[in-house]
Amino acid sequence: MINRRKTLALAGVTLAASASLVAWAETDGHPYDKLVEMGYPAPQEGELVHVPPTMADLEAADMKPQTKAVIRRGYDLFTNTQQLRGKNVFNDMNCSSCHLGEGRQPFSAPVWPAAVTLPNFRGKNQHVNNLEERIAGCFAYSMNGTPPAYGSDDMLALSAYHQWLAKGAPVYPDQPIYGRGFPSPERTDELSYTNGEQLFADNCAVCHSEDGSGLYQDGEYVFPATWGDGSNNWGAGIVRTYTAAGFIKNNMPLGQPLSLSDQEAWDIAYYMTQQERPQDPRYTGSVDEVLEKFGPTFHKHSSYGQEREVDGHRLADHANWGEKGEEVKPWNVGQPRFEDLDVE
Numbered sequence: 001m002i003n004r005r006k007t008l009a010l011a012g013v014t015l016a017a018s019a020s021l022v023a024w025a026e027t028d029g030h031p032y033d034k035l036v037e038m039g040y041p042a043p044q045e046g047e048l049v050h051v052p053p054t055m056a057d058l059e060a061a062d063m064k065p066q067t068k069a070v071i072r073r074g075y076d077l078f079t080n081t082q083q084l085r086g087k088n089v090f091n092d093m094n095c096s097s098c099h100l101g102e103g104r105q106p107f108s109a110p111v112w113p114a115a116v117t118l119p120n121f122r123g124k125n126q127h128v129n130n131l132e133e134r135i136a137g138c139f140a141y142s143m144n145g146t147p148p149a150y151g152s153d154d155m156l157a158l159s160a161y162h163q164w165l166a167k168g169a170p171v172y173p174d175q176p177i178y179g180r181g182f183p184s185p186e187r188t189d190e191l192s193y194t195n196g197e198q199l200f201a202d203n204c205a206v207c208h209s210e211d212g213s214g215l216y217q218d219g220e221y222v223f224p225a226t227w228g229d230g231s232n233n234w235g236a237g238i239v240r241t242y243t244a245a246g247f248i249k250n251n252m253p254l255g256q257p258l259s260l261s262d263q264e265a266w267d268i269a270y271y272m273t274q275q276e277r278p279q280d281p282r283y284t285g286s287v288d289e290v291l292e293k294f295g296p297t298f299h300k301h302s303s304y305g306q307e308r309e310v311d312g313h314r315l316a317d318h319a320n321w322g323e324k325g326e327e328v329k330p331w332n333v334g335q336p337r338f339e340d341l342d343v344e
C-alpha cells in the first residue's frame with residue numbers, strides 16, 4: 001500500500017518539479033513572466049523585483065573557491081536539513097519543505113529578503129534580529145529544533161547561501177518586495193472544518209497521507225508531515241491560519257499552484273491548523289500562560305489553546321515536544337536583548 005502510494009506520488013512529484021522549475025527559470029522573456037501567466041500577480045509599480053541567482057550561476061561566478069564551497073554547503077544544508085537531525089532538527093522537514101524552489105521561489109517565502117532587510121525589529125521576539133537569528137527562528141519552531149550556534153560553520157554556511165541569493169538586490173530597500181512571504185488569499189466569511197477535511201483527503205492525502213504524517217521511509221525524506229510529531233511545532237509561522245492558507249493557495253497541491261479557490265485554501269488551512277503538533281517552545285507548563293503572553297499577538301491567528309469545534313479537544317494542551325523531548329531547549333527563544341537601549 002505504502003509502496004504503491006509512494007510510486008504514484010513520486011511520479012506526480014517528478015512531473016510537478018519539472019513543471020514548476022522550468023516555469024520560471026527557462027523562458028525567453030523575464031524569468032517571472034511565466035509566473036504571471038500561471039496566474040500569480042504581476043509586479044506592481046514600485047515593487048522590488050529580484051531574481052535570485054542559481055547554483056549554476058555560482059559555479060560561473062568570479063569568486064574565491066573557498067567562498068563558493070561555503071555557499072554550496074549552505075545550499076546543501078538548506079535542501080537537506082535532515083543531515084542535522086538529532087542535533088538541530090527534530091522533525092521530518094528540510095528548510096526547502098516550505099521554502100520551495102530551493103528558497104528562491106516567489107510566493108513561497110523566498111529567503112533572500114531576510115539578507116537585505118535585516119538587522120530589523122521583529123515583532124515575534126520584540127527585538128532587533130540579524131540574519132542568523134532569523135534563521136535560528138525557523139530552527140526553533142519550523143524544524144522543532146535548536147539552531148546551530150551563531151558563528152558556527154553550519155550557521156555561517158546557511159547565512160552565506162541566503163546572502164548569495166540576494167546578490168545584486170539593494171540593502172534596506174524602500175520598496176516592498178515582489179513575491180515575499182506567503183501572501184494569503186482574501187479571507188472568506190465562513191470557514192468549514194469538515195469541508196477542509198474532505199478537501200485534504202481528496203487533494204493532499206495522496207502525498208501527505210490522511211493522518212498528515214507525510215512519508216518518511218527508511219530514513220529517507222519523501223513527503224513532509226503537515227501535522228503530528230514529524231511536523232513543525234505550535235510556535236511556527238505556518239500554524240497561523242492565514243499563513244497556511246497563503247502557503248496552500250500559492251504552492252499546493254505540488255505542481256498545481258493556484259488551482260484551489262480561496263475558500264478551499266482557507267478551509268484546508270482551517271482544518272490543517274487544528275491538528276496536533278509538538279508543543280510551542282515558549283510553553284511554560286500552562287497553555288493559559290502562553291496565551292496570556294502571546295494570545296493577543298502571535299497566537300491570535302492560530303488555534304493554539306482553543307477547543308476544536310468537532311470534538312471539544314483543547315488544542316496544544318499537552319507536554320509533547322515530539323522527537324526533541326524535554327531536554328532540548330532552543331536557546332534563542334525568549335532571550336531579551338538591548339534592554340538598556342533608549343528607544344524614541
Ligand code: HEC
Pocket residue numbers: 078081093094095096097098099109110111112113114134135138139142143158162180181182232236237238243
Ligand atoms: C514549516 C515551514 C517552514 C520551514 C520548514 C522553514 N521555514 Fe522559514 N519561514 C516559514 C514561514 C511561515 C516564514 C514567514 C513567512 C512570512 O513572512 O509570512 C518563514 C520565513 C523565513 C525567513 C524570512 C524570509 C523573509 O521574507 O524575510 C527566512 C530567512 C527563513 N524562513 C529561513 C528558513 C531556514 C533557514 C529554514 C531551515 C532551517 C526554514 N526557514 C524552514 C516557514 C518555514
Ligand code: HEC
Pocket residue numbers: 009012013016094096097098100101200203204205206207208214222223224225226227231232247248252253254268
Ligand atoms: C504530489 C504530492 C503532493 C501533493 C498532492 C500535495 N503536496 Fe504538499 N508538499 C509536497 C512536497 C514534496 C512538499 C515539500 C516540498 C519539497 O520538499 O520540495 C510539500 C509541502 C507542503 C507543506 C509544507 C511542509 C509541511 O509538511 O507542512 C504543506 C503545509 C503542504 N505541502 C500542504 C499540502 C496541501 C494542503 C495539499 C493539498 C491541497 C498538498 N500539500 C498537496 C507534496 C505534495
